[in-house]
Amino acid sequence: QVQLVESGGGLVRAGGSLRLSCAASGRTFSRYIVGWFRQPPGKERDFLGSISRSAGNTYYVDSVKGRFTISRDNVKNMVYLQMNSLKPEDTAVYFCAAKDSPWLVGADPYDYWGQGTQVTVSS
Numbered sequence: 001q002v003q004l005v006e007s008g009g010g011l012v013r014a015g016g017s018l019r020l021s022c023a024a025s026g027r028t029f030s031r032y033i034v035g036w037f038r039q040p041p042g043k044e045r046d047f048l049g050s051i052s053r054s055a056g057n058t059y060y061v062d063s064v065k066g067r068f069t070i071s072r073d074n075v076k077n078m079v080y081l082q083m084n085s086l087k088p089e090d091t092a093v094y095f096c097a098a099k100d101s102p103w104l105v106g107a108d109p110y111d112y113w114g115q116g117t118q119v120t121v122s123s
Contacts, residue, residue, distance in 0.1 A: 001026060001112075002024055002025065002026040002028075002029060002032060002098050002111075002112040003024070003025040003026065003112070004022055004023070004024050004025075004096050004097070004098060004112055004113060004114035005022070005023045005114055005115070006020060006021065006022050006023075006094060006095065006096055006114040006115065006116060006117040007020070007021050007023070007117055008020040008021045008117060009093075009094060009117030009118045009119045010118075010119070010120070011120045011121075011122065012086055012119070012120070012121055012122070013121070013122050013123075014086060014087055014088055014121055014122065014123050015085060015086065016086050016121075017082070017083060017084045017085075017086065018083050018086065018119060019080055019081065019082045019083070020036075020080065020081040020083070020094055020096075020117060020119070021078060021079075021080055022034065022036075022078065022079040022080070022081070022096030022114060023077065023078055024077040024078070024079070024098065025077065026077070029074060029077045029098075030053055030054075030074040031053060031100060032053065032098035032099060032100055032111075032112075033050055033051065033052060033053060033098065033099050033100075033101055033102075033103070033104060034050065034051050034070075034072060034079045034096060034097070034098050035047060035048070035049065035050035035051075035096070035097050035098075035099070035110060036048045036049055036050070036068075036070060036079075036081045036094065036095070036096055036097075037094070037095045037096075037097060038090075038092035038093065038094045038095065038119075039092055039093045039095070039116070040089075040091060040092040041091070041092070045095070046061075047061060048060065048061055048063075048064050048068060048081075049061060049064065049068065049070050050070070050104050050105065051070045051071070051072050051079065051104075052104055053074075054074075055071065055072045055074070057104055058070050058104075059104050059105050064083075067083065067084050067085045067086075068081060068082065068083050068084070069081075069082040069084075070082075079096055081094065081096075083119070086119075086121045087121060088121045088122065088123045089121075090119065090121050091119060091120050091121050092118075092119060093116040093117065093118050093119075094116060094117050094118075094119055095113055095114055095115075095116045096113075096114045097110035097111075097112060097113045097114070098110060098111060098112045099111050099112075
């Protein structure tokens with residue numbers, strides 16, 4: 001069982017940066033792949049990227065590649081999403097999620113989800 005809690009959201013101007021944190025509970029956090037998702041107002045939730053168990057590999061969708069960076073600290077049971085060059089279209093609720101899977105990218109579902117944190121980017 002893993003519990004996830006996101007934090008770090010807020011209001012930022014376009015071009016600015018934010019770092020979101022995802023705090024995980026559970027002794028076996030390092031066995032999980034962690035992904036970041038977002039849900040813009042009135043839209044479906046979208047996958048942004050993921051990080052492998054050892055943090056050796058990451059994957060990003062094209063829309064955030066080069067602007068967003070995922071990292072993790074398995075000692076602290078933390079995963080981070082560094083977001084730079086933010087745009088108004090990045091406004092959304094951001095979620096972290098974890099899955100016990102060997103696949104960094106795939107259709108296999110994420111098992112555990114946080115409650116989300118709001119990010120608002122003003123123009």
